[in-house]
Amino acid sequence: VPTPLMGEALAERFTDVRAFTETLVEPLSPEDCVVQPMPDASPAKWHLAHTTWFFEAFLLKPYLSKYPIFHPKFGFLFNSYYNALGPRHARAARGMLTRPSLEEVCDYRAHVDRHMAELLAQNESAETARLIEVGLHHEQQHQELLLTDIKYTLWRNPLRPAYRDGTSNDEQVEREAPASFDIPHSSFTQFSEGLYEVGRDTGAFCYDNEQPRHRVWRDAFELADRPVTSGEWAAFIEDGGYRRPELWLSAGWAAVQREGWEAPLYWERQKGGGWRTFTLSGMAPVEPAEPVCHVNYYEADAFARWAGLSEPGLRLPTEQEWEIAADASGYDPAAGDTADGGRLHPIAPAPGPGLRGLAGGVWEWTASPYIAYPGYAPPAGALGEYNGKFMCDQWVLRGGSCATSATHLRSTYRNFFPADARWQFSGLRLAR
Amino acid sequence: VPTPLMGEALAERFTDVRAFTETLVEPLSPEDCVVQPMPDASPAKWHLAHTTWFFEAFLLKPYLSKYPIFHPKFGFLFNSYYNALGPRHARAARGMLTRPSLEEVCDYRAHVDRHMAELLAQNESAETARLIEVGLHHEQQHQELLLTDIKYTLWRNPLRPAYRDGTSNDEQVEREAPASFDIPHSSFTQFSEGLYEVGRDTGAFCYDNEQPRHRVWRDAFELADRPVTSGEWAAFIEDGGYRRPELWLSAGWAAVQREGWEAPLYWERQKGGGWRTFTLSGMAPVEPAEPVCHVNYYEADAFARWAGLSEPGLRLPTEQEWEIAADASGYDPAAGDTADGGRLHPIAPAPGPGLRGLAGGVWEWTASPYIAYPGYAPPAGALGEYNGKFMCDQWVLRGGSCATSATHLRSTYRNFFPADARWQFSGLRLAR
Amino acid sequence: VPTPLMGEALAERFTDVRAFTETLVEPLSPEDCVVQPMPDASPAKWHLAHTTWFFEAFLLKPYLSKYPIFHPKFGFLFNSYYNALGPRHARAARGMLTRPSLEEVCDYRAHVDRHMAELLAQNESAETARLIEVGLHHEQQHQELLLTDIKYTLWRNPLRPAYRDGTSNDEQVEREAPASFDIPHSSFTQFSEGLYEVGRDTGAFCYDNEQPRHRVWRDAFELADRPVTSGEWAAFIEDGGYRRPELWLSAGWAAVQREGWEAPLYWERQKGGGWRTFTLSGMAPVEPAEPVCHVNYYEADAFARWAGLSEPGLRLPTEQEWEIAADASGYDPAAGDTADGGRLHPIAPAPGPGLRGLAGGVWEWTASPYIAYPGYAPPAGALGEYNGKFMCDQWVLRGGSCATSATHLRSTYRNFFPADARWQFSGLRLAR
Amino acid sequence: VPTPLMGEALAERFTDVRAFTETLVEPLSPEDCVVQPMPDASPAKWHLAHTTWFFEAFLLKPYLSKYPIFHPKFGFLFNSYYNALGPRHARAARGMLTRPSLEEVCDYRAHVDRHMAELLAQNESAETARLIEVGLHHEQQHQELLLTDIKYTLWRNPLRPAYRDGTSNDEQVEREAPASFDIPHSSFTQFSEGLYEVGRDTGAFCYDNEQPRHRVWRDAFELADRPVTSGEWAAFIEDGGYRRPELWLSAGWAAVQREGWEAPLYWERQKGGGWRTFTLSGMAPVEPAEPVCHVNYYEADAFARWAGLSEPGLRLPTEQEWEIAADASGYDPAAGDTADGGRLHPIAPAPGPGLRGLAGGVWEWTASPYIAYPGYAPPAGALGEYNGKFMCDQWVLRGGSCATSATHLRSTYRNFFPADARWQFSGLRLAR
């Protein structure tokens, strides 16, 4: 059992994380915050309220005596999926909640923060400290979702409005495609065969799904020094990547035909050649050296198969390979392209030796389905629903993105999404 | 060709109608105005902008020289269904438009109003006067839709918030069901057989679908003195109305089973007996003497068949019968239960002789499919798409509702909705 | 109340009608008879059994003492839609019934026929005679449906197999498009304004929906001397008929885009120009002079609007106009292009004066929604479900087709289908 | 590379396998063979033709000179999913093929068999021998699918007809539920931790997905001596298994609610208590000691979680654990409850020591998603589509069933289906 953050340090982290959420909605109007663009995405206002409800439900109600519930129906409205905590508003109808208003939700946040300050000031137990830590990581997860969801929401508007600053006028970004570009060929780092350990065991916070730490056998493998770039993806498109069934999983090819995918989500072909893409700062040219982003598992898998035509053996890494390599290479979120940088669009990792761009930038799809580690048991109670019940037909992504906070990341972190999900900041790195 | 309203009178009407729209959104927050609760309903903000676009597209662009378009993409965003005016934003995605903001849409309204004032001040032609009149009636139609759509939107929120004042707390309305109630049995007015004329021919404004005035033969018939009441509907429910297939059209019965309908839209059974309903002022008890509201054609038809079991021959009137009776009885919107009264919920028509509650209250479903009158031809140009292309698989309603403006109504007015539509202020009156 | 056919005449008609059904399935294998190509169409075997069940349910069980039910579950399997007669097998799952086998169904038919012979030999009442007549017309209706449904079934097979004889090899029919063709321009017969009577009153059998005979006022109108031809339809296609929204009802245009319609059902463009079509005798060239067939109401309506661009006033006739004209012109099914001829594909009506091709050939869409005649009341009991409950969102077709038996037709006959139905032998005739 | 079966032995196996397919359809009528009960299942006739097409496409066309194609369109009709071999008939429309008739398909089989005999008689290469072996295993796979698909087809018929013999009258099977039953508690066999090898490397035939043989590390584990029984499943139901969300994966619980599952597929509650089930011999009582069958992954996973409530640590085994255990225990299909026994319904494995019922009986769901083994590469050419492109969102089942041929099985065999598939002969065995 890890020792949790406690006392002053925890209270400070609480204040920081909560404040950062509010920073993220600053550029948004109440109107922007209420709309739900698809069932899998949620309105910003809902994220604000749900993360707050989490502290109310898991901390204040059970641990703060005489805590006055803010509103008797908010538990119904803002419980996401915890069956143990009662019935709830339908996920696909989150966009119907014009009330409570954004302002009322901000009051709700203030109310809960005030009482959490009280709880934090009490002689806290390791138990509550651990739960608060979960609540803060939960909120950081939703911070990224808030960004991916508002990006998708704004993109569904034909005006293509920017989340903040940037060029919102989509005509302006049309510009010459770069005549040529020079992306250094990726190099590979070797790892030898052996019995490795993966998963988290001691020290600081982690989610249940990263445990228990356990042994795995791996044959020798190599991992690319950087993620696949947008320039390489453009070459895949030019080579018929989206038109050749032999490159795709069966379900992926069916989805390509059904959905008409011809490029990553948000990409648009420029009249004069080249591509532009929708970013949180509005439409922008696709930079060839940037990591490719907003591709789903089907696309990542097809790209790897295509790359393997030229260099046999290329493939996606497993999550174990990824973690072994990250641990060996000194995975460092603080130095990564994360939300802390505030750019919110992936940038080409700086040149240098070894594995670059592991932390932040884009989440990297792995070849590993999201399943339980050997010996995994979900925690008792409602929190047991946090991760375990989703271990079915999703795929693990590793490393974090330009929209993840650095303090939320660690090398053992397992993100997961279904094979067809494109609206996350998701890319890939090759292995062999 | 009718003589249109012109000059001062027209300018004043323009100001009044436009201002009333803005009055209607006053109780709403920007968040309330952006959400679309189902494909058939539109956000309030969209109604505000679309009615404005109508004047821009049909008046300012063609008739005001040097009119400066407010925004180059608003034509795309706010064209509803006029193929002749170019491509447009998908109807079902109107709720994605968090931008332009409500404030920008209000600026758009002001911009168009300013230029319309200029146009109105010019030496206007009968042609523009007639188009302005269409635009104002169009806006009045959307005023009612704005109310029905926001009612449906607020109802989809589990908090059941009120549009304005009223009791928004849904617990408070639970109250004793009336021990008994005394609704006078409806009486019937007789009309003799003959060759009648229906439809509009001379005088003031009407829509194309009310023309040409033409002869119809009718056998003798009788029309009930008042709409069917909520008390009568409660009796229908108690008698198994929603569980007896023999009362329903085949498609209606399929819909009952698929949708699980057990009462009119917005009705909820009270724990202590009786019913309450959602209104624009929040939850309220169902008053037995009120006209029943929010039933669709299938329900109206089933009720008539059920009523016919006790009194053979009872049925819905045809739209011709309705119009013949209304014309004979002195149809008077100014005295009706309309939006001008501001109650926005139907009230029992005052006692008295003759046909009561014809104007306002609830739209009355007729037994008439919405088709062209003999000799009908839609106007040339884009306005030809206003009515004609919807003459298929919809049903005519007559009389207006508590959400219609009195100045929008006339005895020849043909409203129309599909058989399964329940979110309008729609009820029925029996004939035989 | 009409006097029914009775005695010998009825028994003979019973034998003839029942035998004709069996003739229709002769070219089919048991495999052909079991498959259901879409929810609205039924397997041939189901038609064979359902028409038989009709006599069992409405005649033998109530009127033949000691009638031995053939199989206790056939009532469940072969009841189509009579709620009054109990639950039933889902319509869309009729194709799941590999058992009973075709052979068993034929035994079922023989069993019922044997007992019907017994009933017919008894001193029958007018009541049973009338019910038998209904059963025989019911069977004749299903004979046509059997043909339309098997045509659609065979067409869904990429081999395009013929129902019988004909060229089943679809390569062979490719042939030169006619260099030109000469279809005489249609002429119009005039009818003067007046108070007419329509609907059936006395004499022989009719369905309830043809009654009561009643007065209608009609202004003067004209009806084309023949149905619209395939050559005229080809001209409509060439003129962009399926690509011009202004020609279509709103729902029709949505359907064109959703379904990708570019020509009547079964038409395929020939490589060398011109069209070929799938018939019950296999693929065949589209003959320009033939009545166009397998168009739905949306298409018929769009064609009329297109024709009206050249000759203002052209439109579809109402069903009343059609009946008035047919009665005035001596409607004669015995001389028509009906199933009795055995060609089962419409042929150009013979030249001559007056209205040609009214009986048989193609069902002609009218501009009339299928609703109750004034004073209509469905019969008591289960038979009340035969017609009345379908009077919603369907359109009336008149005249009969090349797949209807002549003895099934009369000038007052009202056929009806939804606006998007294309698999019937449906065409149109213009009015003005 | 394994040495293939060749010469006489191969020819004999060819004859045996092909003949067994035909034995399987003997009890069926042509009508039974044509219907498709859902998109995932295929008509028996289609299986007959598709397995034949496989030999035509992969052997006769490339390797038998002057082979006369049987029918030019059969490649289109009977190609299942091989993009490399051209376009094909839509999977969901396989039930539309009333032609070719069953008889013609039998002729097709005879034609291909004749020419295969020719090919087999030639001085064959190891390459063709290997392909023939694939074709025979392919046909054996389809033999099982033919049985599962016809079982599902017959069950969709309210008459619940038997595939052969048995009691087809569903009333007769109602009988007393056993007052009590005595299923010995399962015991567990222990396996120690270590570096194991799994997958196939040398010797006889296997599919590509069983390769390469590779090392895996496993911690110590235990495997139950027998599959979970129907009696145990009934206890799970009684204990609210289908009503307790905490037992289910999130997607599984959503499916339970959407589909209304309350028991395994084919189970029906008897009025007098206990359960009966639909088998290929008609309705039969559920025998408590039999392996439970026709449960999907969601159900298997929920059962394991439920079992874990009483005995912590119970879970589904991984496919590696299963294979390690099977190899250690002497997996022996020849002694198993397979299709060769002809019972086609799982029977309780005979008492005895060690792991019982591994081969045949029911396919056992494992906790392993179906993904590529490390170093896996699909074969070149169209056969590369056989397995590899389905490695996404499916789960591995091991061991074979009562509907699998013994000669088709081996301990390394990986069967796979989506988590919601219930129509296979699928059960489970617990591990810990």
Ligand SMILES: [Fe+3]
């Ligand atoms: Fe959450």
Ligand SMILES: [Fe+3]
């Ligand atoms: Fe409008």
Ligand SMILES: [Fe+3]
């Ligand atoms: Fe019928």
Ligand SMILES: [Fe+3]
């Ligand atoms: Fe296959």
